[in-house]
Amino acid sequence: MTSVYLDNNATTRVDIRVAEAMLPTLTEVFGNPSSLHAFGAVAKAAVAAAREDVRALIGAAHADEIVFTSGGTESDALAILGALGSATSGRTEIVISVVEHPAVRRLCQSLQKTRGLVLHEIPVDGHGRLDRAAYAAALSARTALVSIMWANNETGTVFPVADLAAAAKTAGALFHTDAVQAVGRLPVGVAERMIDLLSLSGHKLHAPKGVGALYVRRGVRLAAQTSGGSQERGRRAGTENVPGIVALGAACALAAERIASDTPRIAALRDTLETGLLARVAGARVLGDSESRVANTTSIAFAAVESEAVVRLLDRHGIAVSSGSACAAGSVEPSHVVRAMGVPEDFARGVVRFSLSRETTAAEIDRVLAVVPAVIGELRADRFEPAA
Incomplete structure (x- = not known):
């Protein structure tokens, strides 16, 4: 059968070309990217090359806007908690859609209960389209963060994130999008849109599980959620997952090509x-x-x-x-x-x-x-x- x-x-299945790109990092390019010797330098260069491939696929302006994570859920959490940790006084409200992935929705609901933040969950119509009037009404000078997915994981419905981001910026809020189901399937072009934060996951575009990235636009303040080393420009402590990162870079390069x-x-x-x-x-x-x-x-x-x-x-x-x-x-x-x-x-x-x-x-x-x-x-x- x-x-x-x-x-x-x-x-998704790991693409054979992605696996081939990843394999040397398990046996040859095994150094710690933070080490000062040659083994570390080779690993560091491999991470830098992968960062550039991710940047190119999502259309970011700078490679240092890419933060490597363990996947979409961590990227969402870092975006939301990091943004709220840097929010200005008086901005205590979050806006999401009612159809967000649990990685966003459950976290925001928890924050509403534990931190007293006000959460607006914007409804959708029978086709899964966001209620734009309700969205506009929810935005105010109290909004700290908007988190709206780019494409819904269950229906595939695509949200007009460029317009939603522009409206959020007019209200002075940060805008995050969970683009896990969009990256590699749609041209996202973050540099030309008013998106501050974007999450992606490797295993949705033929890379392995356990690796992802968060785009953080230059100038956006993000409070780190893990203490430790200064990896990822101080935004995500911990030794880099070099094999996963290299695989993610290869998968992004293939997606951009195809x-x-x-x-x-x-x-x-x-x-x-x-x-x-x-x-x-x-x-x-x-x-x-x-x-x-x-x-x-x-x-x-x-x-x-x-x-x-x-x-x-x-x-x-x-x-x-x-x-x-x-x-x-x-x-x-x-x-x-x-x-x-x-x-x-x-x-x-x-x-x-x-x-x-x-x-x-x-x-x-x-x-x-x-x-x-x-x-x-x-x-x-x-x-x-x-x-x-």
Whole structure:
């Protein structure tokens, strides 16, 4: 049985070229970048080269605006806690969307409880689009930080971060975006936008797990969250993860090289999958903004089935998909994103996310189209089968 992997929003396979770039750092370029001898100098140069590759992909103006972290969650935490730690007196409010990743949403909710900060969670409409009027009303001279994701991890809906950042700056607030699902899939160009802080994660763009980065625009004050050495210009203490950083740099270089050609091909495959499923399965609807989505993501709600059952049965057929965010796996309740969009209950429990990558093939999409309708039909038959 040939397996099909369509859960790339949870994690991607490490590209072989990324692995090859990383391998020497495990056995040859093993020095500590902070050491003064030649071994350290070689490692330091490798980190610097990777920093430049990350800078180039996201369009930052300066390489020293890139801070390496352990991944998206740490980048989000460093951005939010670091920004609040440097906030001016009187700015005690945070603005986020109601559909933020838990790395942002739960942290901000915790800060509301433990520090007494005021949290504004901006609603979305039925397509996952931000309520722009509510957003504008939430901004004030009391706003310290705005954190709005660039692309939603469950639906793929893209938020107008350039406009949102400009509005935040007008209010005198810092603007952070969790761009974990956008970097490598969309041209982000932070230098030409009013974005102060941007989070990214390596394992979403064919680098290993355990490495990420935070963009910090020059001039933005960021309170360090770990004490120790002076690594990352004093913003993130701890010996650098040289193998992970080199891998992240290689993945960013590949993404920059391929994004223009990969994006339309992936979007075409997604559209074939989406159109085919809607034609073959009654009682199905696409969630998210069809006019503004990342190319690789489709989230489809199937009526009269449980998404977890769909995921498990497809797995038996060698097809890997997700019932929303990997961070909520195992939950039988609709995700906070689905709830926020007001998806009707019968559909809300049957949401399945299909997320493609540059490795996805047309043959794999054909196989999914052949298997999914039968799986949905089988589950619906079991659900409505009369009692003996």
